[in-house]
Amino acid sequence: MYTPCGPPACSLRTISAVMATVFLAIASGPIADAAGKAITPAQSEFFEKRVRPLLVSRCFQCHSGKSKVLKGGLRLDSSQAVLAGGDSGTSVVPGDPDKSLLIQSIRYQAYEMPPSGKLKPTEIAVLVEWVKQGAFWPNEKPTTAARTSQGSYDFKTIRATHWAYRALGKPKQPTVKRTEWIRQDIDRFVLARLEAAGLSGAPAAERRILIRRASLDLLGLPPSPEDVQAFLDDDRPDAWNRLINRLLDSPHYGERWGRHWLDVARYSEGFGGYLDNTALPHSWRYRDWVINSFNRDLPYNEFVRQQVAGDLMPDKPEAWPGSGFFAVGPTYKSDGGDPDSKAQARSETLDDRVDVLSRGFLGLTVSCARCHAHKFDPIPHEDYYSLAGVFNNTRVVTKAMATPVQQKAYNDRQAAIKRLDGEVKKLAAEIGKAGKNATAAQKHNLAKQRVELKRLRETAPAALPLAHVLDDTGDKDMPLALRGNLRKPGPITPRRFLQLLAGTNARKFSRGSGRLGLADALVAPSNPLTPKVLVNRVWDWHFGRGLVGSPSNFGSLGEKPTHPELLEWLAADFVEHGWSIKRLHRSIMLSSTYRQSSAINTRAFAVDGDNRLLWRFTPQRLDVEAWRDSLLSVTGELKLELGGPSTEDLRGSRRRTLYYKVSRNGDRFATDVFLRLFDFPIPRATIAKRPLSTVPQQYLFLLNSPMMIDRARALAKRLQRHSQDDSSRIDRAYCLLYGRSPTPVEAQLAHDFLSSRPDAKATATTSGKRDDILISSFENGNYGEWKKTGEAFGPGPASGTLPNQMNVSGFRGRGLVNTFFNHDKTVGTLTSPPFSVTRKRIAFLIGGGHHPGKTCIQLLVADKVVHSTTGQNNELLQWSHWDVANLEGKTARIRIVDQVTGGWGHINIDHIVQTDQRQAAPPREQVLDRWTQYAQVLLGSNEFMFLR
Numbered sequence: 001m002y003t004p005c006g007p008p009a010c011s012l013r014t015i016s017a018v019m020a021t022v023f024l025a026i027a028s029g030p031i032a033d034a035a036g037k038a039i040t041p042a043q044s045e046f047f048e049k050r051v052r053p054l055l056v057s058r059c060f061q062c063h064s065g066k067s068k069v070l071k072g073g074l075r076l077d078s079s080q081a082v083l084a085g086g087d088s089g090t091s092v093v094p095g096d097p098d099k100s101l102l103i104q105s106i107r108y109q110a111y112e113m114p115p116s117g118k119l120k121p122t123e124i125a126v127l128v129e130w131v132k133q134g135a136f137w138p139n140e141k142p143t144t145a146a147r148t149s150q151g152s153y154d155f156k157t158i159r160a161t162h163w164a165y166r167a168l169g170k171p172k173q174p175t176v177k178r179t180e181w182i183r184q185d186i187d188r189f190v191l192a193r194l195e196a197a198g199l200s201g202a203p204a205a206e207r208r209i210l211i212r213r214a215s216l217d218l219l220g221l222p223p224s225p226e227d228v229q230a231f232l233d234d235d236r237p238d239a240w241n242r243l244i245n246r247l248l249d250s251p252h253y254g255e256r257w258g259r260h261w262l263d264v265a266r267y268s269e270g271f272g273g274y275l276d277n278t279a280l281p282h283s284w285r286y287r288d289w290v291i292n293s294f295n296r297d298l299p300y301n302e303f304v305r306q307q308v309a310g311d312l313m314p315d316k317p318e319a320w321p322g323s324g325f326f327a328v329g330p331t332y333k334s335d336g337g338d339p340d341s342k343a344q345a346r347s348e349t350l351d352d353r354v355d356v357l358s359r360g361f362l363g364l365t366v367s368c369a370r371c372h373a374h375k376f377d378p379i380p381h382e383d384y385y386s387l388a389g390v391f392n393n394t395r396v397v398t399k400a401m402a403t404p405v406q407q408k409a410y411n412d413r414q415a416a417i418k419r420l421d422g423e424v425k426k427l428a429a430e431i432g433k434a435g436k437n438a439t440a441a442q443k444h445n446l447a448k449q450r451v452e453l454k455r456l457r458e459t460a461p462a463a464l465p466l467a468h469v470l471d472d473t474g475d476k477d478m479p480l481a482l483r484g485n486l487r488k489p490g491p492i493t494p495r496r497f498l499q500l501l502a503g504t505n506a507r508k509f510s511r512g513s514g515r516l517g518l519a520d521a522l523v524a525p526s527n528p529l530t531p532k533v534l535v536n537r538v539w540d541w542h543f544g545r546g547l548v549g550s551p552s553n554f555g556s557l558g559e560k561p562t563h564p565e566l567l568e569w570l571a572a573d574f575v576e577h578g579w580s581i582k583r584l585h586r587s588i589m590l591s592s593t594y595r596q597s598s599a600i601n602t603r604a605f606a607v608d609g610d611n612r613l614l615w616r617f618t619p620q621r622l623d624v625e626a627w628r629d630s631l632l633s634v635t636g637e638l639k640l641e642l643g644g645p646s647t648e649d650l651r652g653s654r655r656r657t658l659y660y661k662v663s664r665n666g667d668r669f670a671t672d673v674f675l676r677l678f679d680f681p682i683p684r685a686t687i688a689k690r691p692l693s694t695v696p697q698q699y700l701f702l703l704n705s706p707m708m709i710d711r712a713r714a715l716a717k718r719l720q721r722h723s724q725d726d727s728s729r730i731d732r733a734y735c736l737l738y739g740r741s742p743t744p745v746e747a748q749l750a751h752d753f754l755s756s757r758p759d760a761k762a763t764a765t766t767s768g769k770r771d772d773i774l775i776s777s778f779e780n781g782n783y784g785e786w787k788k789t790g791e792a793f794g795p796g797p798a799s800g801t802l803p804n805q806m807n808v809s810g811f812r813g814r815g816l817v818n819t820f821f822n823h824d825k826t827v828g829t830l831t832s833p834p835f836s837v838t839r840k841r842i843a844f845l846i847g848g849g850h851h852p853g854k855t856c857i858q859l860l861v862a863d864k865v866v867h868s869t870t871g872q873n874n875e876l877l878q879w880s881h882w883d884v885a886n887l888e889g890k891t892a893r894i895r896i897v898d899q900v901t902g903g904w905g906h907i908n909i910d911h912i913v914q915t916d917q918r919q920a921a922p923p924r925e926q927v928l929d930r931w932t933q934y935a936q937v938l939l940g941s942n943e944f945m946f947l948r
Contacts (some may be wrong), residue, residue, distance in 0.1 A: 038136065045368070063076040092135045102133055102299045136185050145377070147157050152379070159321075163561060163564050163567075164528075164555070171565040181592050194613050205596065218253050220656075221256075228469020229823070248586075250721065251295055253294065254293070255291055257294045257655055258287070259658050263288055267662070268328060276331065285321045300580075301579045310323050311399070322469075323515075327467075346392075347481070354388050355367040355392040355685060358387070360552070363550075365380055369381050377556055387495075394470045396470060396471075414460070438708070454494055480933060481944060495509040532571040534574070544857045547567045573587070593731040624657065624674075624678035625656070629657055634736045636715075637711075644659070646659050646661040650781040667799075711939055713928075715733070737941075754934060772915040774912060775915040776911070782797070788829070791828055811911070816909065819905065824900075831896075837887075838888060838914060838916035841882060841918065842887045844912040846877060848874075856897050859892055879920075
């Protein structure tokens with residue numbers, strides 16, 4: 001995860017950037033700082049994009065070598081000066097922010113600095129994180145990029161000498177010794193590197209492993225046992241080629257590879273939190289557009305153009321949703337009406353657009369030139385605003401994906417319906433008022449109009465599909481912002497492409513916003529980066545690591561390619577053959593490199609432990625989407641319909657994980673919580689590469705989660721339906737999950753376990769007590785059959801504390817009713833379906849506001865309130881109950897009420913049960929039969945969770 005550069009003042013994305021740095025600092029290789037200490041490229045980038053601009057804008061006026069009067073003898077413009085301190089002593093204790101005078105001062109705990117006004121919390125967080133990580137300070141060496149005699153960048157020389165910017169051209173294929181290993185041209189480049197290191201490529205993996213690898217890779221789904229057997233029995237020479245073609249023709253290919261791209265596009269349903277909390281209910285249109293684009297193998301150059309300017313292509317309706325690429329990102333709003341806040345929000349929004357464009361398509365960190373010229377790459381300050389100027393002439397709109405003719409037909413019909421409906425209501429009122437005096441003609445006319453109204457409604461065009469896209473608002477160039485501050489304009493910068501790629505005389509964008517010109521420039525023959533970045537991403541998604549290990553940074557701080565000639569060759573071949581991604585898949589997957597065994601080779605491992613030379617296929621853990629989809633596939637529960645609105649039904653949905661709702665802040669939906677547990681990235685900015693973690697919570701989920709127990713029970717039932725014979729069931733389980741039969745040892749272990757007796761604890765029951773009856777636990781991601789009015793209850797149960805709410809605790813499981821939705825500004829009710837009272841008490845967990853009758857939970861009998869309980873102005877949910885013994889046998893309903901806005905204007909409710917106790921019994925340990933336990937173990941195995 002990575003978050004782009006913010007303005008010199010408070011960055012609305014700073015906190016996520018700070019957290020991203022922690023991860024990237026571990027993942028990146030070291031370089032040296034000004035004091036000679038090793039720092040990572042990510043730390044260097046964090047300093048240049050977050051720390052230095054903040055120091056420049058808020059501190060240098062009084063504390064730098066250029067200060068008219070140096071205050072307190074303290075300079076903050078070099079590492080040595082920071083560590084030396086000033087008249088009051090050392091300013092920074094590296095690694096310990098709390099003991100650092102600088103941090104104490106910006107917190108206003110010692111001196112109050114800056115005296116003009118306290119830094120914002122996000123600005124303080126940047127400096128705290130910087131000091132915590134050692135107050136690193138990158139070397140001040142300017143970029144070594146070539147310059148002309150006048151001191152400007154020599155872009156022609158730079159393009160000719162840097163591997164990333166060099167023009168496309170197919171390098172000569174290297175000579176290798178072991179020619180029998182070669183299947184594709186790709187293999188020559190890989191084998192040449194291996195032989196130079198004294199290594200060789202691995203033999204091909206077994207066929208059963210290959211079909212599982214290919215199916216999970218291209219579809220994100222395991223092959224069926226029947227598909228595996230058919231491939232094993234296919235002795236035709238082109239059997240592997242046929243398999244790849246069949247998988248690429250599947251509509252589920254677009255779902256799998258579209259999800260990869262959605263990481264680049266930082267796709268979400270909105271809800272980005274502070275200043276960016278808008279919902280994007282139609283963002284799924286862009287998601288489906290991406291899926292369809294991959295399925296129809298839309299040439300990548302067109303894929304790029306349509307995402308930049310698809311809405312400006314009137315003759316291509318299929319392209320219109322494409323600019324959702326930008327629209328699904330954050331659009332910030334100011335936290336006040338003052339000019340500074342408005343400028344900051346606009347600056348942040350523009351930075352998102354520039355960042356996702358430059359890192360997503362070009363692998364360049366152009367956002368680093370927002371406040372000053374890029375410190376490491378040949379990107380002048382003005383080039384940032386040449387791109388930002390394009391988006392400064394746009395806005396995000398929700399637009400009907402229909403032609404003008406279709407829109408007119410729809411609007412005309414709706415107007416006719418509205419007009420006739422009004423006439424019908426008016427005539428009906430007249431007849432009602434006339435009573436017995438109403439004439440037969442009036443009645444006949446009313447009946448006739450009702451028939452016509454019904455016809456109009458039944459034959460009306462369907463509602464027009466809506467999508468979030470960009471819309472042009474102007475055609476003006478914008479001024480360069482001095483130090484990144486839009487309130488301090490500099491010279492006007494023409495809208496045009498980067499000089500690094502288009503030259504100093506690059507054509508200016510003059511048509512509309514300039515997006516059409518920008519779209520063409522991104523895929524122009526003179527731009528080698530777009531194809532290089534894409535083929536590297538595809539390689540990364542196939543092998544788990546790209547030829548360039550930093551997929552979104554091909555600049556100086558990024559990694560150099562392990563196989564530069566192969567990268568050149570792939571990009572040139574890709575463009576030469578029509579920018580076809582499916583053909584690129586075939587080139588890669590038909591190679592010996594891709595088909596290699598994943599078996600370890602101790603000699604090769606000693607030489608190249610990271611497998612950067614590709615001496616084997618590196619095993620990869622399935623991402624959360626492929627893993628959950630595979631679970632549903634092998635249990636026989638997966639529903640494979642394509643497209644449509646997203647769901648937040650975490651436990652109940654059987655659709656592919658791609659269709660789960662995702663919030664930009666990662667904390668809005670129950671689905672967010674599940675996805676993040678298994679390394680799904682928070683889509684605040686374009687995702688270069690997903691993090692990979694192994695934490696205890698993941699294993700506990702496999703053991704205890706109701707979702708996993710549901711899958712285990714479903715698999716057990718599927719196996720029991722398959723056969724009455726245990727041996728046949730065991731074999732079927734292995735074929736479904738692993739594409740193979742069990743070994744004799746595995747089969748014997750399974751028989752021994754299945755025939756053993758459950759322990760006494762598992763079969764023990766409590767006698768003499770009636771079980772609790774659950775009314776609702778709010779665990780399914782939605783309210784089910786409960787009826788909702790108003791907006792206070794949100795789209796579904798909350799997963800805990802909502803944004804800007806005090807910590808909510810005491811609830812059970814993962815869901816609860818929490819009407820703090822939208823910050824106590826909404827009201828509503830939530831009413832259960834009817835139930836029969838059959839226990840002495842109704843118990844529930846309750847918290848929230850103390851407003852009797854207004855923020856409360858009520859028991860209704862015959863639509864009358866017979867019991868009501870309110871909160872105690874506390875976010876800790878505690879047990880409460882009603883005595884209902886006198887109501888036994890009666891039909892009742894529960895109603896949860898929030899009719900208060902403002903302070904404590906919300907109610908929290910969870911785990912409503914009928915019970916004979918004063919509170920619900922503790923959750924009973926789930927008793928699983930032997931087959932369910934066995935299924936749970938198989939589903940949680942490494943062999944199932946890894947691609948190898």
